[in-house]
Amino acid sequence: QVTLKESGPVLVKPTETLTLTCTVSGFSLSNARMGVSWIRQPPGKALEWLAHIFSNDEKSSNTSLKSRLTISKDTSKSQVVLTMTNLDPMDTATYYCARINHFVVGVYAFDIWGQGTVVTVSS
Amino acid sequence: SYELTQPPSVSVSPGQTASITCSGDKLGDKYVYWYQQKPGQSPVLVIFQDDKRPSGIPERFSGSNSGNTATLTISGTQAMDEADYYCQTWDSRTVVFGGGTKLTVL
Numbered sequence: 698q699v700t701l702k703e704s705g706p707v708l709v710k711p712t713e714t715l716t717l718t719c720t721v722s723g724f725s726l727s728n729a730r731m732g733v734s735w736i737r738q739p740p741g742k743a744l745e746w747l748a749h750i751f752s753n754d755e756k757s758s759n760t761s762l763k764s765r766l767t768i769s770k771d772t773s774k775s776q777v778v779l780t781m782t783n784l785d786p787m788d789t790a791t792y793y794c795a796r797i798n799h800f801v802v803g804v805y806a807f808d809i810w811g812q813g814t815v816v817t818v819s820s
Numbered sequence: 821s822y823e824l825t826q827p828p829s830v831s832v833s834p835g836q837t838a839s840i841t842c843s844g845d846k847l848g849d850k851y852v853y854w855y856q857q858k859p860g861q862s863p864v865l866v867i868f869q870d871d872k873r874p875s876g877i878p879e880r881f882s883g884s885n886s887g888n889t890a891t892l893t894i895s896g897t898q899a900m901d902e903a904d905y906y907c908q909t910w911d912s913r914t915v916v917f918g919g920g921t922k923l924t925v926l
Contacts, residue, residue: 743918746917806868
């Protein structure tokens, strides 16, 4: 059974750095057909893609947040870590990690999602 | 940056067909994915590669994509289909989500 589980602080102060961990099971981060992405959703709002990383360490981040985001993985621990600097109350959201499944050439879908973790940015 | 536009809301009567559109420049040249999100739950993939259903997704869910518009169609809509639906595509190795459509079954 494939699962992803997000973990991290519930409350963060403005200007601080947020570190979130996605621990996966049921598949390997070294699988060439797999990647992991972080996606967030502010309360009552739409999904917003943040960043992703693939097995070959290829990474990409949302250009509007790029300077604030860092994504990395530890294959031996089955973990993907996202750090976001200089937090603002506007960053309050549910943060999800999701598996990217490379079904066929050119097709990459978020086929399994974690339960999400709620992060509130407030002093 | 690339943008996807969805109607904020769509209403449908039980048993009828619901259509949710997603618009973007030359969207037909890209693959489109659709996700269903019920209140308090994580999104679920219901359509990938424009028109393919993952295992476990009912046959009443279908998709199409041509020109500038992709469409998610739910035939014989059931009360359990009431949810938010998001379209998604890839643009230059980055991910774009639509603003979401709230489907109301009434």
